[in-house]
Amino acid sequence: MASAPRGAGGAGRQASQSGRPRTPAGRTRLTAERLATEYPGAAPDLCELDFTDPWQLLVATVLSAQTTDERVNSVTPALFKRFSSPFEMAEASPDDVEDIIRPTGFFRVKAKTLVSLAQAVSERFGGRVPASIEELVSLPGVGRKTANVVLSVAFGVPGLPVDTHVSRLSRLLGLTTNTDPNKIEADLCAALAPKEWGALSLRLILHGRRVCIANRPRCADCLLADFCPSAQLPTGAAGLRAAGTARGARLV
């Protein structure tokens, strides 16, 4: 479960001590360093989905498509009470699953996916979620993003999930120029030690939800504003001082 950010970032508080990085890799490393101070903890602490084992996290991640983690967390206790293992869900009628997961939206497709997923995990992996990306993406409804969530959060295996927040913030911050999630993943991973991959993804997600909100970013409260090439900050001397930059930030 993720902890709350430790107060507003405050661009002025975050005047860079290491200078403005000039390369995407440098910006990635500074982003990771700054966000770790704002959103402390390891990947399992930063994940906002409730789970007790890799199977529950896999199910919760599938359910999280097009909805909020809060909504997923509101249905998973009943779902795992009714179907307590992949074997039980594999025997379920999709109708029974639909009734429980309805609040998460797209419930018919998600119910069919979950039953197929449970059957595959039961039949091919003896009821245990596999811990390699190749095996995970071979499962129904599991793409690279979901696989990387399960790897990095449930298994402690390096993985960097690229969701809509990670994709959006990575481009805003100049960490990558790519739009393809696989290429974004490769760019970010290349700049960091593998042990940092999962936590950076989760921290970018939290920052995207709380500060760098789509279409209304709170740049004045952002601890990355002094080097973010997309920062929208007050103009004039006071604004530049608040941004902690020599030249101010560029609107893009």
Ligand code: SF4
């Ligand atoms: S666009 Fe604004 S809120 Fe988003 S990362 Fe840059 S400075 Fe922060």
